[in-house]
Amino acid sequence: TTRSWDFMGFPQGVRRAAGPESDIIVGMLDTGVWPESESFSDEGFGPLPSKWKGSCQSPANFTCNNKIIGAKYYKSDGDFGQGEIDSPRDSEGHGSHTASTAAGRLVSDANLFGLGSGTARGAVPGARIAVYKICWSGGCSEADILAAFDDAIADGVDIISLSVGGGALDYFEDSIAIGAFHSMKNGILTSNSGGNSGPDPETISNVSPWSLTVAASTIDRKFVAKVKLDNSKAYEGMAINTFILNQSMYPLVYGGDVPNTRQGFTREESRYCIFGSLDKTLVNGTIVLCDALATGEEPLNAGAVGTVMQDDRYLDLAFSFPLPATYLNLSDGGEVYNYINTTSEPTAIIEKSTEIKDELAPFVVSFSSRGPNTITSDILKPDLTAPGVDILAAWSLATTVTGDEGDTRVVPYNIISGTSMSCPHATGAAAYVKSFNPTWSPAAIKSALMTTASPMTAAINNDAEFAYGAGHIDPVKAVNPGLVYDAGEADYVKFLCGQGYSDKSLRLVTGDNSSFCSESNNATVWDLNYPSFAISSSSKTESVTRVFHRTVTNVGSPVSVYKATVVAPPGFTVVVEPSVLSFKAMGQKLAFAVTVSGVAASGSVGSGSLVWDDGVSQVRSPIVAFVAS
Amino acid sequence: SESDQKANTYIVYMGDLPKGDFSASSLHTSMLQQVGSRASESLIRSYKRSFNGFVAKLTEEERKKLASMEGVVSVFPNEKKKLH
Secondary structure (H helix, E strand, C coil): CCCHHHHCCCCCCCCCCHHHHHHCEEEEEECCECCCCHHHCCCCCCCCCCCCCCCECCCCCCCCCCCEEEEEECCCCCCCCCCCCCCCECCCCHHHHHHHHHHCCCEEEEEECCEEEEEECCCCCCCEEEEEECEECCEEEHHHHHHHHHHHHHHCCCEEEECEECCCCCHHHCHHHHHHHHHHHCCCEEEEECCCCCCCCCCCCCCCCCCEEEEEECCCEEEEEEEEECCCCEEEEECECCCCCCCCCEEEEEHHHCECHHHCCCHHHHCCCCCCCECHHHHCCCEEEECCCCCCHHHHHCCCCEEEEECCCCCCCCCECCCCEEEECHHHHHHHHHHHHCCCCCEEEECCCEEEECCCCCCECCCCCCCCCCCCCCCCCCCEEEECCCEEEECCCCCCCCCCCCCCCCCCEEEECCHHHHHHHHHHHHHHHHHHCCCCCHHHHHHHHHHCCECCCCCCCCCCHHHHCCCECCHHHHCCCCEECCCCHHHHHHHHHHCCCCHHHHHHHHCCCCCCCCCCCCCCHHHCCCCCEEEEECCCCCEEEEEEEEEEEECCCCCEEEEEEEECCCCEEEEEECCEEEECCCCCEEEEEEEEEEECCCCCCEEEEEEEECCCCEEEEEEEEEECC | CHHHHCCEEEEEECCCCCCCCCCHHHHHHHHHHHCCCCHHHHEEEEECCCCCEEEEEECHHHHHHHHCCCCCCEEEECCEEEEC
């Protein structure tokens, strides 16, 4: 990406563990990659890491190199759609984008028709990529997802990135949770996207505690496209418009005034520019004002030279369209509508997008899925936030900018948004942390990322921690977190016992016949050594008290004294016992308990925090109190 | 009923790999035969490198029988997830 890493304080010249980084293998479960992309060049790369046990499936013009060290595709139904390539080659663009965000090489002057220009790079440009193509135009089947996990774990990847999801499901009826569990068992952290179903509550997906769930935030670069009217007024809309129109002005029409009546469409339909609703004769050569955000395909099909859309759904990110377009808020859109209605020959022009600075960034974008977690309410999800809005990264030459019919723009770099884009930022950051700390467990890496995340504010994110988790990821700080909340398979099994999973199931899952849910092995959710604290109550009048037992491992200075600083959620008291932890050695573990008591305010997230501070490291965990629905 | 006879694709998750020598396809085929499925046609894929399980076309009755078998953690439909 050309901006997000710098925005996160992770500059091009950041300190690197070059040797270990070149041994890191990032497993990308996605739509494949475009192997010829400059982002995946292997120039200067040494031989494959000796631990690599994977292979390269090379049909249909796909070859691996010392950067893309493995590639496989999975299509259990064998049903290839139109334009799909039975190869790990990416025909969608998504997989190339995510892989280059996590581990792409430095590519100077990457841009989309001049937009977002800069040096594109992943978090770990020296790392290797293993490609597991599981998603196709029709989606990503769970059978294929599990097949990819089965291979990736055995192949020897270090981190798995998976920007895919569905509804939140029971842990052992969800292919991603199952795959991530076995990854964790084998020392591999799985980084997951949290979903794009926000801002509604309880929409967060991929909620297993052994995986990292990532929300999406903005960066300080916004793309805007101006529409200028003939009355000298101009309005800036959110859009990635790469087109330059060659006339000074074009006739401007309102979609509601140009219905395709011959096909039976009314103005109530054509105002939204729905498929087939516009009269080609009246629309040809015009710019059409539509009352809804859409793909732009209908105005394009009807012969429009451009479209101006208006509503209030997604005003915090910019979409691309297959024709000159911009997207206005309802106030500005209303003014354009009034201009059309009060002018005999209204005309307008849509200008190519420009970049402006967003001073509010970072904030969690509206579409990013929100907590609370519907499977285990007292495990806070999402875990953290990373950039996922208007990200420029590598693309596939087998598709176009939008993938829409009528779009002819084939590009090596594209700008898109989603928690799919934030997930590989976290993946890359996790790989970066692992390159400095190769022996750390998945939970330790996750803890390091969460406890060093920059706090975000509820002032611009109403859903607070349910939007952003522990905060905004900071890869540089995460390398030296001071303390980590570590956990392993046995800890998650105790948690699962407490969640009501049977002895029989857990013996099978662990492969350990002695594993069982006894009284001593039956942990409450509050005792899982998680780097955040969530406390739900069933009603706004219910007084609740929860005791969270935690253990931190010293990974900072051998001799250090950490003091607890607490901010209690409104209506709660928080007591930490002991409130001082004195370490005498690296790797030493010390336990403490956090008692949270009070009454949650209805309809809001009560935010607090616990920070362990030794004067060098601040190890911060969110404390969230809420009324569960 | 007709719906009971209709075969859908399910994932049969069986947890960690068994210790020692293990022939996944033999085990999975045998399990399918035990529930009455035409194993050679219904088995789509075996998981055997990092964990144990398989994908198969099953009728509702076969699904229920498999779910109650020794060694099975869960049986769930092979649905599609979406890119985010």
